[in-house]
Amino acid sequence: MQYPEPIAKLIDSYMHLPGIGRKTATRLAFYTVDMNKTDVKNFADALTSTKNDLRFCSICGNITETDPCEICSDPTRDQSKIMVVEQSKDVMTMEKMKDYNGLYHVLHGVLSPIEGKGPEDINISSLIKRLQKNEEVKEVIIATNATPEGEATAMYLAKLIKPAGIKVTRLSHGLSVGSDIEYADEMTLSKAVSGRTEM
């Protein structure tokens, strides 16, 4: 006996999600059967709406309901700074900090020779065009992750943008706030020492 078809299909769909194997997918599917009808309907609607009502901002590449996005169309934001991030998610994380009032640019990836991702596969050309068009931009803050790919992408962008006379900065590396030196990895420690600041 097989699972009833709707359940089999739902298990299959759950398995498409990252980090969810057959066992968890089965558990989630049976949980869904017991959920109340409104919750399941809302879930299905949210999925559909995610695909139908969201697009990428034609200026910065961020996920948005309106084009240009909320941030790009906000005149109170500091138009002289653009922060370059890997993913839309990173924009939300930065915004939670409430410390940064400039603009963003979402790359949708990083340079990765291993995965065969070159400069033309990520959202770089639109960044360059944006910098050529807006003379107001004085600083590009590169906020790619502190991974080898993130670093390589940062280096690549710096080389590309600096000649235009725009200041290029990178987020600082060092110890996490509240962390213990004992548990810091060597790379982080080395960055924390070389990037030490005067007190």
Add this chain to the structure above:
Amino acid sequence: MQYPEPIAKLIDSYMHLPGIGRKTATRLAFYTVDMNKTDVKNFADALTSTKNDLRFCSICGNITETDPCEICSDPTRDQSKIMVVEQSKDVMTMEKMKDYNGLYHVLHGVLSPIEGKGPEDINISSLIKRLQKNEEVKEVIIATNATPEGEATAMYLAKLIKPAGIKVTRLSHGLSVGSDIEYADEMTLSKAVSGRTEM
């Protein structure tokens, strides 16, 4: 800045699932944005169909697309045995074993005084009616989990059914196949010793 509304709603829906907190839900929601449109549509359809196309079998209580379910309406199955399980999921698990050819009865829960679940809250009365109507039934196999609640439910059912002259059996407890005595817990070991069989 908040997440765009479709994403916020989807995060909320993912958080309704068991074992998924805000961080995982956010990761899944952004993953969904990058999924291809057909996969997302299939996912949404599977969710809707799970609520719309499934019902509980009026005989055994199992989840099914047709009523009575595949198993209850199959004349080749052994009508003299009913296996009582806690959840529909357990029926599928038993069926995978391919060793059992009798019928099932799904309780949709167990007796649990702590959670305030009494006999009237689970699917017991329909089991009793079923036994009264079908004189063919010779054995009820109680396959509730080996938890305190599962055991209590088994005891309760045995007391209820035995007086009618129907044989009541319980799945055996003991060491898992392939397991190491060193790692077995004491309760399991004690059950394995008391339930030892002659070679």
